[in-house]
Amino acid sequence: MARVVVLGGGVAGHTAATFAADWLGKEHEVVVVTPNAKWNWIPSNIWVGVGEMTKEEVTFDLDPVYQKAGITYKQAKALTLNPEGNASSDKPFVTIEYTGQGKVGKTEEVSYDYLINATGPKLNFAATPGLGDANGLGEFTVSVCTADHAVHASHELHKCIDKMKKGERQKFLIGTGHGMCTCQGAAFEYIFNIEHELRKAGVRDMADLQWISNESFLGDFGIGGLHMKRGGYAASSRLFAESLYSERGVKWLIGAHVNKVEKGKVSYELLDGSMGEQEFDFAMLIPPFAGVGLKAFDKAGEDITATVFAPNGFMKVDANYAAGAYENWKASDWPKTYQNPTYKNLFAAGIAFAPPHPISKPMSSPNGTQIFPTPPRTGMPSGIIGKAVAHSVCDLIKKGSGAHLHHASMAEMGAACVASAGKGLFDGSAAALTVYPVVPDFEKYPGIGRDLDYTFGEIGLAGHWIKHILHHMFIYKAKLNPGWTLIPE
Amino acid sequence: MKEIEKYVKPYDASFTTMVPTSFVKFFRTCKIWQFIRFIIINIKMLIVVRKSH
Ligand SMILES: Cc1cc2nc3c(=O)[nH]c(=O)nc-3n(C[C@H](O)[C@H](O)[C@H](O)COP(=O)(O)OP(=O)(O)OC[C@H]3O[C@@H](n4cnc5c(N)ncnc54)[C@H](O)[C@@H]3O)c2cc1C
Numbered sequence: 001m002a003r004v005v006v007l008g009g010g011v012a013g014h015t016a017a018t019f020a021a022d023w024l025g026k027e028h029e030v031v032v033v034t035p036n037a038k039w040n041w042i043p044s045n046i047w048v049g050v051g052e053m054t055k056e057e058v059t060f061d062l063d064p065v066y067q068k069a070g071i072t073y074k075q076a077k078a079l080t081l082n083p084e085g086n087a088s089s090d091k092p093f094v095t096i097e098y099t100g101q102g103k104v105g106k107t108e109e110v111s112y113d114y115l116i117n118a119t120g121p122k123l124n125f126a127a128t129p130g131l132g133d134a135n136g137l138g139e140f141t142v143s144v145c146t147a148d149h150a151v152h153a154s155h156e157l158h159k160c161i162d163k164m165k166k167g168e169r170q171k172f173l174i175g176t177g178h179g180m181c182t183c184q185g186a187a188f189e190y191i192f193n194i195e196h197e198l199r200k201a202g203v204r205d206m207a208d209l210q211w212i213s214n215e216s217f218l219g220d221f222g223i224g225g226l227h228m229k230r231g232g233y234a235a236s237s238r239l240f241a242e243s244l245y246s247e248r249g250v251k252w253l254i255g256a257h258v259n260k261v262e263k264g265k266v267s268y269e270l271l272d273g274s275m276g277e278q279e280f281d282f283a284m285l286i287p288p289f290a291g292v293g294l295k296a297f298d299k300a301g302e303d304i305t306a307t308v309f310a311p312n313g314f315m316k317v318d319a320n321y322a323a324g325a326y327e328n329w330k331a332s333d334w335p336k337t338y339q340n341p342t343y344k345n346l347f348a349a350g351i352a353f354a355p356p357h358p359i360s361k362p363m364s365s366p367n368g369t370q371i372f373p374t375p376p377r378t379g380m381p382s383g384i385i386g387k388a389v390a391h392s393v394c395d396l397i398k399k400g401s402g403a404h405l406h407h408a409s410m411a412e413m414g415a416a417c418v419a420s421a422g423k424g425l426f427d428g429s430a431a432a433l434t435v436y437p438v439v440p441d442f443e444k445y446p447g448i449g450r451d452l453d454y455t456f457g458e459i460g461l462a463g464h465w466i467k468h469i470l471h472h473m474f475i476y477k478a479k480l481n482p483g484w485t486l487i488p489e
Numbered sequence: 490m491k492e493i494e495k496y497v498k499p500y501d502a503s504f505t506t507m508v509p510t511s512f513v514k515f516f517r518t519c520k521i522w523q524f525i526r527f528i529i530i531n532i533k534m535l536i537v538v539r540k541s542h
Contacts, residue, residue, distance in 0.1 A: 426520070489538075
């Protein structure tokens, strides 16, 4: 009997664990180690953050689902990896610390034959003074990165709406809280949901909406922008983004590294080296992401964290980490199998893998401050990678160490994203986008790096309906309801 | 066109981009047209999903 341990019960980990349990059956054991008791459909946190959905609608208990799937569930966080075992045993293991199940604070060593690291991001609020600290989100801004954060954001938003109803003008500042952030798409969706909510409450005229981000052009989204066919042209996402911001009266400030947050004020540096400040009554600034800080040790107890993990804390996989400058980047730098190069029974999936380099062109101010988006790994790629990795691990277990590893390169896969504003079926609208491939391949598609037939986007009710369907479909799938394996990631 | 009058200001950043006319905005919320687009976008997304697996 082999044991597969999956670290993280988010999009990638849950996908990997549930498929692995399905494919391996009762002969082998799948263990999930994750600190959360509930699964969260994170994209719908945006609706929680404006009060259109409750936390309960975007989360569900993991325990009954894992019981149904025959998965051993440990509500705990992983602390350290020993991929060679220790002095007394050659068996690799992970040390975990319980966060629930009546064992809070207790540690345990869980041995494994294969380990999938899908621990997602550490929300690094501490990177920007005032945005937060080692304990997480600070007191001056809000976040929609977790369901609890989103509930808090909604409360603060409605306080502002009440003030506007009483005649007090409010300023909303939404975007990224550091020069090296990703996930601009989530902030983009949130600002337009707020705009919609303010209209609905009849207070839009009392609000100033300001976007602030580290993108060098609006519509970069951390993927170096994209092009779409429109009116016989291949038009840049910059045009569409600027158009939407103008239409909805949202001002934008780009190329910005927020370097300090205080009560009602952020300080920032721009790509041209100039410094400035923005005041706000309500701010939602995405923090930069890092790996969750797992440490690794060899058999002798020596720290080998730098061998297994990149300096940003994400796990090293089969990527080309030596590509160097932007001019040398290739689509083939991106990992295909997500296998750790040193320990072949270690894999990473979703945000937890270390990308070879960003997707957007790195830039810095004359002062040397780096200001550019780091690469996003959104829901669809995270799910696809999770499934491919589970497939490889199952084949290695069933067919032996020579089994073919499954490929899921972000330079060969697309992503569908729907950024919705509003939640009502007929009063909302959404920007529905697909991009293919996620990582531009300038050798295959010279000039714009993407296939124009499969990279498209439009605004309208249709995308909004798709967003609703995705919400219900992915929660249905994650609960392992009948037919779940047929629903694509 | 009200939004254009309200939000687009000469020589502001909003002045140098394209803004939708009432024609475009009508079709964004026209239920019959959006139903057709719903089918088309779904088919396109499914093709991208298939190509990605
Ligand atoms: C507000 C918001 C909106 C978004 N909207 C969209 C969208 O519309 N479309 C889209 O495609 N993507 C969207 N995304 C991105 C999407 O949520 C991520 O791509 C996806 O969640 C990444 O999956 P993951 O499994 O890598 O990480 P996660 O889903 O974050 O899962 C990581 C898991 O690891 C667990 N964990 C953490 N530390 C440890 C540890 N030490 N040991 C064990 N487990 C640990 C966590 O508790 C969590 O369960 C959005 C993100 C945000 C924040």
